[in-house]
Amino acid sequence: MDVNTTYDVIVIGGGPAGIAAAIEAYNENQGKVLVIERNDSLGGILPQCIHNGFGAINFGNDLPGPEYAHRYEMQLNELPVDVMLDTMVVDMTPELDIYTMSSEYGYQHFKPRAVVLAMGCRERTRAQIRLPGTRAAGIYTAGTAQRLVNIEGYMPGREIVVLGSGDIGMIMARRLTIEGAQVLGVMELLPFLTGLRRNYVQCLQDYNIPLHLSTTVSKIYGERRVEGIETVKVDEDLNHVPGTEEFIKCDTLVLSVGLIPENELSRKAGVQLDVRTNGPIVDSDMATNVPGIFAAGNVTAIYDLVDYVSKAGEVAGRSAARFARAQQAESHEGSRVVRLKPGANVGSIIPQQIYIDDLGDRDVYLSMRPNALLERMVKVELDDGGEEVMSFREQYARPAEMIIRKLKARDIEKLRASHGAELVANIS
């Protein structure tokens, strides 16, 4: 089989990160760029996210997901970038050999000069949260339910309970109500809402859908189809509180219990992952540990705003194009590398390392996921052995909202003036 070595940059995944990466990879270098997408259209998850809430940062407009994707697709279509739809990447090596399968093109082997990983994420399923009970039909992840209702035009059920108060769970609770189903309640294991408060108002309150905090589903009833569930309260340690069980008659359970970056391919290619983000460890260029492999978007960490996914894609695309042009890793020789570690109240941070002297005019977005709910003014700081290097204030810190700071010139100066090889991010 012939090896196709004509591409400078191959982007794996045609969602928001991949499209932005392809556009910027082309604009940087005018080289040959290919997007490989396993679905029959571009846009990733956006075509099924028909609610508004996208584009406030990048377009200054509150758009529905499909329209946000469409705008980027139009930009991509203007460029001589190749796109292969309905194509699966089945294997990838650390030497950038990419093997693909598709009904149209068959089995193919590519060897580009650089790769951007933009495979996005997948949903946690019932098995991963160990939900006991029967294997009855009528249990869907929120994303599957969303695809059924919004793309295929099929209702998953009539009387519905949602487990998980993440944004997708709340948005689906509203969506199913709008389509005529009865959503009996949203159950949240934690003592607080895990999605955005505005979604609590406009998705649950507005439609009189009750939210039950510190509550989970303990049993599923029904042989062939779900006939009901049992809920139970949980204590501070998330243990079931006996005697608080309640039966709810329903025919459908929708699970919104978290997202995980999709990194099977990354592993095959020898990309090193961060146990906290479940995504590749990336530097300020969105480069992974494997020379020539870059990553962006939900494959690196779960974002809550697509606007920043696109921005990360742009950074990765530009870096990949530069790598392709130089035919080697950009020399960061002489530049100090600073590693970033999550500290107090910070669950994870990307990028995990910064080439502090080599930033030039590059955009660096420090993206931190708080792991505590602090409803007051907070200070976010990067510390070098306990000493503050740089800091900024935020109105609050919530696990539902990533804190994102685009590094400013004076932030970078301060980082340069530090000495340590490792900085710790703390929220206090």
Next chain:
Amino acid sequence: MSEQKQGDYRTRTDICLRCPQGCEVQTMLGPDDEILNISGNKCKLGREYVEQEIRDPRRVLPTSVRVKNGTRPLVPVWTPEPMPKGMIMDLAAESRKIEVEAPVHVGDVVLDDWRGLGIRLVASGEVERAE
């Protein structure tokens, strides 16, 4: 929104939707719904929001309608201008009866001036015509 009554006076609590911060705004209202006191809003948009909520609460409806002869059975639509909250379920029910002919493009008006109220349903996605 939640509300407490004390004689002629009422106190309502709203979560402001104007930005992701979602401030919890407490408002004391007099007998004629006049705002006597407002707190919890971190900026003036919070007051505007509550005033609008009292007068005429509005929301955006995102939904979908059926497509005839399209490559997909549905096209997503929305009300780009927020519409009266109390009518959302009516419009949702109405939109379930709408069927449009493919192709449909972003920005196509699927329903115009609903009930003479200037409310529009506009396509937010693309559906090609099936050959």
